[in-house]
Amino acid sequence: MKLIKINKEPEKIFFTGDLHYQHKNILTLDDRNYETLEDMESYIRAELVQTLSDDNILIDLGDMFFGTRDNKFHGLMSCIPCPIYKILGNHDKEKYFREHSDYFEMIEDSVIIEVGNQRITLSHYPILDFPYMYSGGLEIFGHTHGHLDNFLKTIPYLMVDIGFSSGFSKERGTFLHSLDSIYNYFDEKTSGKNYSAWANEKYHGQDSLWNP
Numbered sequence: 001m002k003l004i005k006i007n008k009e010p011e012k013i014f015f016t017g018d019l020h021y022q023h024k025n026i027l028t029l030d031d032r033n034y035e036t037l038e039d040m041e042s043y044i045r046a047e048l049v050q051t052l053s054d055d056n057i058l059i060d061l062g063d064m065f066f067g068t069r070d071n072k073f074h075g076l077m078s079c080i081p082c083p084i085y086k087i088l089g090n091h092d093k094e095k096y097f098r099e100h101s102d103y104f105e106m107i108e109d110s111v112i113i114e115v116g117n118q119r120i121t122l123s124h125y126p127i128l129d130f131p132y133m134y135s136g137g138l139e140i141f142g143h144t145h146g147h148l149d150n151f152l153k154t155i156p157y158l159m160v161d162i163g164f165s166s167g168f169s170k171e172r173g174t175f176l177h178s179l180d181s182i183y184n185y186f187d188e189k190t191s192g193k194n195y196s197a198w199a200n201e202k203y204h205g206q207d208s209l210w211n212p
């Protein structure tokens, strides 16, 4: 997996996923609380405009669009004032994104980013045994629409689904999450312990998961 260094403060790096823009059926599939698709789309556009500035980075974890209608695509892109790092989801049409690659800083299936000394695996799909997890790495993903939330609470892994319909987004009332706010979630999971020390204890210590 490619490793990309991002020189930006965590509070300026935003993540989103599973917007399912222009996907009418997602309203019922995900039980999204909008009367019409247009209501959902204008909410998404307004949040992007209100939250992001040109000093941010937006990392999309996949399934941004359903279909390829140019006017909708350009309309949404015009609401994002900062560089976009794109992870492809199962509903994203790769060819279409590559044809519009000018909008994106990067288009990948999955990638490891390094922010400061922190390594973070990014993928649309959850990867259960992800790179650097044994030394304090993190994973941020989408795709599961909250279906794995209960399972993820029971396992001592530093991985989280932050997609539009995930529990993480619902609890926070937004689909845009700064890396800072995601660190807060992991800090709760490790009880404030440094991630490397926590991983060392969990995976290599006396009570190691792998040496019961």
Ligand SMILES: [Fe+2]
Binding pocket: 062, 063, 089, 090, 091, 124, 142, 143, 144
């Ligand atoms: Fe997906």
